[in-house]
Amino acid sequence: MNTNSNTEKLVLVTGGAGFIAAHCIIQLLNAGYNVRATLRNLNRIAEVKAMLKEGGAVADDDRLTFIQADLSADTNWAEAVSGCTYVLHVASPTPIKDYKHEDEMIIPAREGVLRVLRAAREAGVKRVVLTSAIGAVVYGHPNQKEPFDETTWTNVDSNAPAYQKSKTLAERAAWEFIEKEGNGLELAAVNPVGVMGPVLGADYSHSIHVIKNLLTGKMAGCPKINSGFVDVRDVADLHLRAMINPAASSQRFIATAGESIWMVDVARILKENLGEAAAKVNAKELPSMLLRVVALKDPTVKAIIPLLGRVMNVTSAKAIKTLGWSPRSTAESILATAESLIRLNLLDQ
Structure with missing residues (x-):
């Protein structure tokens, strides 16, 4: 990227304290852009700066600024997008564990997206890159041999979990x-x-808890769940490519490192590469019938029952071909996750 021309451009990143957002900010700053980041609470500025420093970004106050804004209110969004060439809308309401109705997640997600888009349109922003999810692609369809691609949408009339419905809608x-x-x-x-890769602090993606729970022995074994994984650094890189490449306009791009793998494969990658650090990892597959019984009383287990035995394979061929994207391997992203959790002493937290 030509950093000389980038220094004239301001990019808004929403949800600046988030795992993906922080890595996006790092790559934007390193590519020469000026960045404005939204935070729901400005008390987190020092924490975010520490995360960026951990990730190797050099951020002076001239090139990185913060503004308070919440997806659930109109306040400050006009100011947030003012003067911006691009917006990376990474912020999203987090999954609610004890929701009474799925609309508690669906309505804030949908309204938040529209709030950002309206503000961007009024400010003359060139392009918004939306962080959606594979949850908007793969749910509510029969098992299929071919990998899912960007032409598929989650069927919201199926038994798709509420969070995945919210991302889809x-x-x-x-x-x-x-x-x-x-x-x-x-x-x-x-x-x-599932987003893996180097953790920068205590705020990280939901997927990373899988690695943490395996390393700490909290998981008594591996449910028969299949998932794709991708490194957060590659997700951030794809955001930047989608931001500036003319061919990315009006397109969606799946981000995965490669073919999906089973949970037991994740455990084996840790055990085969981390030595003593993986001593508590249990690479035994749990019987699905046992999990169905446990699910009768445990809502956390109940949530994964529809996923048991389902192949969730997707393809990134479009991002690779259209945008020249080249992701790290699944094993590399899983190991980078584990090594960062260990290095930052986050396994006990």
């Missing part, structure tokens, strides 16, 4: 907005699988 709303009232605003979407 939020992304759908974004595309509908662009089509009907975008007024020239461009949109691209990135749909990552």
